[in-house]
Amino acid sequence: MESLKNIVFDFGGVLIDWNPIYLYRDIFDTEEEMNHFLANVCRYDWNILQDAGRSLAEGTRILQAQHPEYREEIAMYYGSWDKMLGGTIEENIKLIKPLKEKYKVYGLTNWSAETIPIAMERYDFFKDLNGMVVSGAEKVIKPDPRLYHILLGRYEIQAGESLFIDDNYANIETAQQLGFQTIHLVDDANLEEILKAKAIL
Template sequence: MPQQIDHIVFDIGRVLIHYDPNLPYSRIISDEAERKWFFENVCTHDWNLEQDRGRGWAEAEALLIERHPDREEHIRAFRKHWHEMVSHAYEDSVAIMEALIAQGRDVTMLTNFAADTFVEARKMFPFLNKPGGVTVSGEIFLIKPDVAIYEKHARDFNLTPQATLFIDDSYPNVEGARAAGRHAVHFIDAPTLRKDLAEYGIALP
């Protein structure tokens, strides 16, 4: 028998919108090996995650420029060309989210996102304004998969954890949601998500 699901929570990056730093950097650093080195040693995933945790870009850039003064232009390009990294929406995933909203379901979002770039994302992708609300990591200085961010989201939007289904492309974030007492599915693609929702008794047109 399917679990009772009253709340559906979407991640955003790589679930609803595409994100790939290589999009602008394939032009900025054309050599593939050099670009790979840059992302592994300068503008790393862990460095960028601290902006999702709430660190400002000025501090983030200054930190790296002190370590890599010869790379200042490339470091500053990360924020300057951020909008190119979120090149398009995943229309089939967005359609699922909008269908759930149209059914009257309680849909919110929980995302690891820098506060200022999320403001830009909402302008670029107006459908991000359709759910009942969003928790943005950079605004509250907490990031997934920390259990505290799931708990704050539940408090802020009056969610019952055991009746909540969380959707994320990052498996550690899925595990974090489960550790916080939620149901969670690992996002692969829209057809798989439809099947996952059906297993929870959530039918879509």
Template sequence: MTTEIQHIVFDIGKVLIHYDPNLPYAKVIPDEAERAWFFANVCTHDWNIEQDRGRTWEEAEELLIAEHPERAEQIRAFRKNWHAMVPHHYEDSVAIMEKLIAEGRDVTLLTNFASDTFREAQERFPFLSRTRGVTVSGDIGLIKPDVAIYETHAKEFGLDPASTIFIDDSLANVEGARAAGWKAVHFTGADKLRADLSSYGIEV
């Protein structure tokens, strides 16, 4: 018999809100091949994730500009145009989350997000303030899939790991949650999420 789910934890980026750095950079670096090179070699995923871990944007920009001074403006454009990277939310998955909250279920958020851009996102997307609470990686200096961030979230919000289900678009983060003793499902769309939740006895 499976343990009854008492706690539901959502990731944010690519689960509740859209994220794509190419959107503003299509104007900053119009050439597609050059833009791909830029994201692979300058403003890389590994560089950006350190802001999610708590590094300031000022420090992050200085680091890259020292290595690529000729691309200073393109580097600064990342934070400057961040708002354009998150143009909209996913109505169907947000509706699922809000229905769960309306039913009285315990819903929290666990996200890899820089502190300042998360607060900006909260202002733009009010549903990010409707859960019982949120753990933001940039606030605590830990990032998924480090098991420590799941353990920190569980302790902060009094979650029983075995009774917790986590929803994330990254398989690595899903595996991190499972390593922390949580149930976890890989998000690829609202229909699959409904089916996954149903398999745990949660109908939405």
């Protein structure tokens, strides 16, 4: 195994707690109504198209045309998007500075180019990163290997010298195929303990 030089973090579910429930639990009268809306209207596969570079305005307009009965609720998705931010995942955020003493630290995230500035303004950890690649700015999303190649090329780093941490296994699979060392961060996993067990931290 090549010596480790770089740590690459996914954001959502790893460093940032983001969930549409934080907004919509105050909008709908019942949890059942909210769950129906998120499962059938503002779905994951709709949101990911904005992460892939489609404008928020276009994504909103298309969905409102498909579901006019939810016009106002759909408008809130990006109109009140900041309310979906639950905060940082502090047990992982606290690892960035000690990791930076030994490695370069990067971000590789599926995120809209229009909403990432909101998170960047709110959370201080962004200034500690050596760089990041945001899918919405590049118009390509994980697990497409092209997004990983953008990271490698832009910062002139090698996959084999990099550890990629993500909570989505499909993204981990692509990283492994490209030669990254990986940690699939599952629920209740303790990242600090994992890194210490691997003698990385």
